[in-house]
């Protein structure tokens with residue numbers, strides 16, 4: 001395995017001033033490439049888990065007062081601490097941040113300033129990365145059944161900057177890229193036959209639709225080389241939210257299988273620059289769940305690739321941003337029913353989709369100064385959307401929430417704002433970034449007029 005970067009220079013050099021500034025503090029120096037453990041890893045000092053109780057309630061309440069609710073809050077220092085911890089465990093690996101977890105332009109700049117590449121799942125994410133000023137050699141686009149419009153946009157971006165890399169998960173995608181006269185850097189995504197994740201809907205290996213079937217990989221690689229592509233990489237992704245022992249064991253088998261497949265490709269086509277083993281590093285959502293021990297995962301991965309002369313790449317999304325974010329929401333209704341105490345809040349499944357989609361658990365805490373004195377009672381917390389699945393929790397024993405309380409919802413930094421939508425014509429919430437003692441609005445609240453802006457029938461509609 002070789003190191004991902006041959007320069008240890010300033011990764012922000014080609015970014016704008018803002019990005020360079022984001023990377024300038026002592027806290028944000030890239031950590032790649034240094035070693036002080038048998039596997040070249042080095043420890044970092046930030047706690048591996050940040051619970052909801054660790055957030056400063058007064059500060060969050062004052063942000064809710066200033067910007068209103070629902071409101072996403074993202075703490076830049078925590079993103080950077082998470083980045084350093086992961087980079088410390090995988091010092092030789094390239095870290096490609098999976099923008100799908102949270103694609104705010106500000107955030108892309110910050111992780112890139114720390115040394116990351118940006119892993120993009122769509123033309124939209126490539127567009128965001130370019131808006132952030134990120135150069136092509138830090139952008140990777142992984143096509144999933146790509147609409148023609150996406151391919152065309154990415155091929156145009158590659159014409160502007162041929163250092164960009166495209167990952168194809170199907171032979172058809174390779175053919176369609178060739179038809180668009182793309183013959184640049186190509187990575188192939190394989191389905192290694194093993195998946196893992198916090199819910200069956202987020203397992204992307206094994207019985208899933210993603211990637212080239214393993215038995216077709218070598219012939220597809222040959223085909224790509226014969227067509228004149230610059231075949232630089234192999235990619236696979238196990239799924240999302242690897243945390244418990246069974247999932248870690250599946251991840252171990254996954255990594256071993258990807259290493260075998262990479263060996264087959266290298267033997268057949270000569271060499272590869274990198275192998276990406278995807279993301280999936282889980283974080284604890286429940287108060288009593290332990291954090292993921294990164295070192296054994298890194299060691300297993302390192303060992304699996306020890307005999308291969310390739311750079312290792314990882315694609316974390318959730319691990320970098322989940323516990324760096326909270327959602328703030330206000331209680332507007334409380335009613336006792338014969339079955340439970342129902343607490344109505346102003347954030348719903350349109351604001352945070354994960355509970356409705358995956359039955360996901362998110363910790364809840366009232367920020368009211370008296371909240372800790374209140375007795376825990378079973379409470380069902382429901383949003384403002386006309387769907388009975390619009391509940392954050394059912395009968396969860398929590399200190400009584402009262403009307404007017406601001407509730408903080410934990411681990412909302414990943415797949416929170418990013419999956420927000422406007423169902424029931426609910427404008428999407430804003431995001432405020434906190435950066436040390438400063439805070440800034442990085443995405444404004446959508447207004448009612450934003451809802452109709454694209455419709456021809458609206459007064460100022462611009463539909464084509």
Ligand SMILES: Cc1ncc(COP(=O)(O)O)c(C=O)c1O
Pocket residue numbers: 098100101119142202204237239240241278279280281315316317318319
């Ligand atoms: C291809 C790919 N890479 C990376 C990720 C990031 O996953 P996670 O947020 O679990 O690290 C995903 C999402 O599951 C993905 O589909």
Ligand SMILES: N[C@@H](CCCC[NH3+])C(=O)O
Pocket residue numbers: 100202204240241354358414415
């Ligand atoms: N959206 C999922 C993660 C899966 C990402 C896509 N591969 C979640 O919130 O847990």
